[in-house]
Amino acid sequence: MILTPITPDRSRRVACAADMPSTVASIPRGRMAQILAEVGERARAARFEIAPNPAVGAALVAADGSILAEGRHLVYGGPHAEIEALRAYRATGRPMADVHTLAITLEPCSTTGKTPACTDAIIKSGIKRVAIADLDPDPRHRGRALAILGEHGIEVETHPGAAPLSVVSPHFESYTSYERLRRPRPWLIAKWAQTRSGHLSPPEDVGEGRWISSPESLREVQLLRSHVDAIVTGVGTVVADDPRLTVRFPAGLDRPPLRVVLDTELRTPPDARIFRPAERGEAGGPVYILCRAGANGVRHRELLAAGARVHPLRPGADGRVHLRESLEWMWRFGVRRALLETGPTLLSSYFEAGFVDQVRIYTGNVNGGRGDSLATLLAGTKLLERSDREVGPDAVLEAFVGRSSR
Numbered sequence: 001m002i003l004t005p006i007t008p009d010r011s012r013r014v015a016c017a018a019d020m021p022s023t024v025a026s027i028p029r030g031r032m033a034q035i036l037a038e039v040g041e042r043a044r045a046a047r048f049e050i051a052p053n054p055a056v057g058a059a060l061v062a063a064d065g066s067i068l069a070e071g072r073h074l075v076y077g078g079p080h081a082e083i084e085a086l087r088a089y090r091a092t093g094r095p096m097a098d099v100h101t102l103a104i105t106l107e108p109c110s111t112t113g114k115t116p117a118c119t120d121a122i123i124k125s126g127i128k129r130v131a132i133a134d135l136d137p138d139p140r141h142r143g144r145a146l147a148i149l150g151e152h153g154i155e156v157e158t159h160p161g162a163a164p165l166s167v168v169s170p171h172f173e174s175y176t177s178y179e180r181l182r183r184p185r186p187w188l189i190a191k192w193a194q195t196r197s198g199h200l201s202p203p204e205d206v207g208e209g210r211w212i213s214s215p216e217s218l219r220e221v222q223l224l225r226s227h228v229d230a231i232v233t234g235v236g237t238v239v240a241d242d243p244r245l246t247v248r249f250p251a252g253l254d255r256p257p258l259r260v261v262l263d264t265e266l267r268t269p270p271d272a273r274i275f276r277p278a279e280r281g282e283a284g285g286p287v288y289i290l291c292r293a294g295a296n297g298v299r300h301r302e303l304l305a306a307g308a309r310v311h312p313l314r315p316g317a318d319g320r321v322h323l324r325e326s327l328e329w330m331w332r333f334g335v336r337r338a339l340l341e342t343g344p345t346l347l348s349s350y351f352e353a354g355f356v357d358q359v360r361i362y363t364g365n366v367n368g369g370r371g372d373s374l375a376t377l378l379a380g381t382k383l384l385e386r387s388d389r390e391v392g393p394d395a396v397l398e399a400f401v402g403r404s405s406r
């Protein structure tokens, strides 16, 4: 069955993928399902770079079932898969008339977010047919793109089971769960560097500098910082390390991430390096300090004078900054993807509260260390879709954090 046009009445429930078997003339369904599964598998490789966005793959397919061009969503905030596929195809110089179908593993977006709506780009491209493996799980968008494409005379077919979201991008199901939509909070990536024993502070005799991880890892972290909306730390790190939390060499970065310090009693020194103007080749977002309502009035004024924006929040049960409030506050400030770069105290608190969604852990070529080890916390954490790789001399573990660990 060809689904064209789908009712223009948006208030009508659009049937879910499983309800909608169909075929696009001349490309066998089996071949289309195979293409969707293949591009979906390849799209998964970027899952840690783009979360909480879904991993999505797209292909422009010729009438004989061959793939003419392919695209994936590769970078958070960057172009979506269908836009990348269209760009790759245009670069070949072939006419759009050679394209039979645009295959996409997930229903395209139909609203403007960090990028314009993909439905608009598809309509403008002149593509006549779209094959989709799964629908957007967010009930506010589910089926909406199919209706819009249908209204513009584009044939839409679905392939339930070919590349289900539960296989290609399960983290997106968690991000769009009822609980999460009801009380939204940013996707939180905890990144830290540890010694082999899980210590975040190297032993005194680590040698030159204080870094656990290698220059190659530090470069990767700069890239990660340029793809988040906020960098979050605790006052313990500000006092111990006096970090800048800027992005170095931020090519094309128009809005550097906010810098957020959780500091219950306003212990942040007003002369901390975080307040210094950005140097050549670096970019830093505004500095926000989240504190307890009623904290140190004198210091409050000193920090404002230093350039901080100080936001009192009600305290949590332990008297410190309320973690859920901190995240909900960030959400209200437009933060959707935040990077937690802090010491073991605040890291453990966010983990124990169940707010860490993803980890990136660099284990350097260093033994021992000072302070608390995170080895026990990590052993009790359910890691999903884990990936292990190496960068320079360091081991890098990336994973999503499972719900049962919370």
Ligand SMILES: NC(=O)c1ccc[n+]([C@@H]2O[C@H](COP(=O)([O-])OP(=O)(O)OC[C@H]3O[C@@H](n4cnc5c(N)ncnc54)[C@H](OP(=O)(O)O)[C@@H]3O)[C@@H](O)[C@H]2O)c1
Pocket (backbone or CB within 6 Å): 191, 192, 193, 194, 199, 200, 201, 212, 233, 234, 235, 236, 237, 238, 240, 241, 262, 263, 264, 265, 267, 316, 320, 321, 322, 323, 341, 342, 343, 344, 345, 346, 347, 349, 371
């Ligand atoms: N290897 C790495 O990747 C890495 C990264 C960063 C830091 N570090 C190291 O970590 C060490 C500092 O770690 P740390 O554990 O002392 O400090 P931290 O985790 O950076 O900050 C902890 C502080 O945050 C404040 N805070 C506010 N609200 C909180 C809440 N709800 N729960 C927990 N804390 C809250 C608390 O101070 P108040 O109660 O006064 O607000 C707490 O003492 C340094 O040695 C630094 O070098 C390592």
